[in-house]
Amino acid sequence: DGGITQSPKYLFRKEGQNVTLSCEQNLNHDAMYWYRQDPGQGLRLIYYSQIVNDFQKGDIAEGYSVSREKKESFPLTVTSAQKNPTAFYLCASRLVGGNQETQYFGPGTRLLVL
Amino acid sequence: RKEVEQDPGPFNVPEGATVAFNCTYSNSASQSFFWYRQDCRKEPKLLMSVYSSGNEDGRFTAQLNRASQYISLLIRDSKLSDSATYLCVVGLSNTGKLIFGQGTTLQVKP
Numbered sequence: 001d002g003g004i005t006q007s008p009k010y011l012f013r014k015e016g017q018n019v020t021l022s023c024e025q026n027l028n029h030d031a032m033y034w035y036r037q038d039p040g041q042g043l044r045l046i047y048y049s050q051i052v053n054d055f056q057k058g059d060i061a062e063g064y065s066v067s068r069e070k071k072e073s074f075p076l077t078v079t080s081a082q083k084n085p086t087a088f089y090l091c092a093s094r095l096v097g098g099n100q101e102t103q104y105f106g107p108g109t110r111l112l113v114l
Numbered sequence: 115r116k117e118v119e120q121d122p123g124p125f126n127v128p129e130g131a132t133v134a135f136n137c138t139y140s141n142s143a144s145q146s147f148f149w150y151r152q153d154c155r156k157e158p159k160l161l162m163s164v165y166s167s168g169n170e171d172g173r174f175t176a177q178l179n180r181a182s183q184y185i186s187l188l189i190r191d192s193k194l195s196d197s198a199t200y201l202c203v204v205g206l207s208n209t210g211k212l213i214f215g216q217g218t219t220l221q222v223k224p
Contacts, residue, residue, distance in 0.1 A: 031210050033210070033212075035214075040122070040216065041216050042118070042201060042214035042215050042216040042217060043158070043201075043212075043214040044214075045211060045212075048210070048211065050210070058211075088155075090157055090158070094210050096210070101146045101163075101205055101210065102148070102160050102163070103160075103210065103212060104160070105157035105158050105159070106157060107156070107157050108156075108157050
């Protein structure tokens with residue numbers, strides 16, 4: 001089945017630790033996105049990538065880093081510089097061009113700080 | 115002022131009721147408009163795109179007023195399974211960047 005997968009479903013981080021969230025898609029989508037959602041709030045864009053080996057900061061990029069070495073993969077690293085990392089992290093992808101504006105989301109990763 | 119604003123609710127309605135959600139956006143350059151549905155502790159899923167001419171999908175009708183920068187979603191004959199949070203979403207450009215409202219929570223009761 002085609003889709004977007006995120007792992008792990010739950011992740012626990014210790015103080016001062018970097019952690020990496022996985023996002024993989026087999027939809028052959030060009031663009032990929034990372035969002036953060038806090039309780040009772042909408043999604044906020046962290047980073048996005050429209051093409052392999054290129055990515056741009058979103059609205060809340062501080063304390064995060066990404067890479068886009070392969071079309072199907074867009075991992076997000078939450079660094080120790082991110083002081084309030086507890087949130088629901090959602091990855092999305094989109095087919096660029098034509099009328100394909102819709103973003104499709106993975107199931108998300110919940111990050112908790114110990 | 116938030117870029118996309120929604121009444122957070124919650125809206126508590128009985129089964130069979132008609133309910134309307136409203137959303138306003140601040141950037142007049144916005145190009146695409148959507149309603150997403152998000153169930154508790156799940157990812158958002160596209161409910162419908164919104165077009166200037168208005169569009170309908172079964173019990174759901176979406177309207178867009180570009181002059182007033184206003185989007186609406188009407189749900190007729192509410193079902194228990196419609197209980198969820200409805201996110202108003204606006205796209206700004208061909209980068210695919212989407213701006214999300216905080217969502218409106220709907221609770222349909224028997």
